[in-house]
Amino acid sequence: EDKVVQSPLSLVVHEGDTVTLNCSYEVTNFRSLLWYKQEKKAPTFLFMLTSSGIEKKSGRLSSILDKKELFSILNITATQTGDSAVYLCAVEAIAGKSTFGDGTTLTVKP
Amino acid sequence: DTEVTQTPKHLVMGMTNKKSLKCEQHMGHRAMYWYKQKAKKPPELMFVYSYEKLSINESVPSRFSPECPNSSLLNLHLHALQPEDSALYLCASSQRGPDSGTFYNEQFFGPGTRLTVL
Secondary structure, three states: OOEEEEEOOEEEEEOOOOEEEEEEEEOOOOOEEEEEEEOOOOEEEEEEEOOOOOOEEEOOEEEEEEOOOOEEEEEEOOOOHHHOEEEEEEEEOOOOOEEEOOOEEEEEEO | OOOEEEEOOEEEEOOOOEEEEEEEEOOOOOEEEEEEEOOOOOOEEEEEEEOOEEEEEOOOOOOEEEEEEEOOEEEEEEEOOOHHHOEEEEEEEEOOOHHHOOOOOOOEEOOOEEEEEO
């Protein structure tokens, strides 16, 4: 059975801190790993990673995948209160089927 | 239009009712998905439609019946639900269907329907 494990489950930081969120996985026939941000309602897409070692960046967020060690990290620098959310990692193995981790709840305090 | 819309936003129903959830996208996506999300849990995949055909059914009870009338619309028909079916039901779409044989892009999620079964 495919498994996606995120750590930590929750994290509280102050504005300006840098955070690293972790996602490890065990799947057969890996296709891609995706990061989403979920605030009050629907998850919104952040990154899709398919190749090892290639960093993807969007503003203060960046992510990288290690297909040998089967994990990905999501970095957020200079955190802001608006970054407070649940960050979900999902791995697509069978085409169309994404398995989600339990998420990391990030709280950024002013 | 880069939005997935869902109606209704909230739904309260009894165990003997029949209701439907609706999802619509106009991004030309050929894959559409239904997820169920309980509080403080990640989304759980229920169904995947690819090119208007049911591609994945994650062993969902028959009281949930999906329908894809065309490439822009996805319905979820509900009948004889149980209180434990109360959850946020999310619809999503993506650019390429699972049967395309190629990687496909991120899923765009709708805002969800908050369902309460009494």
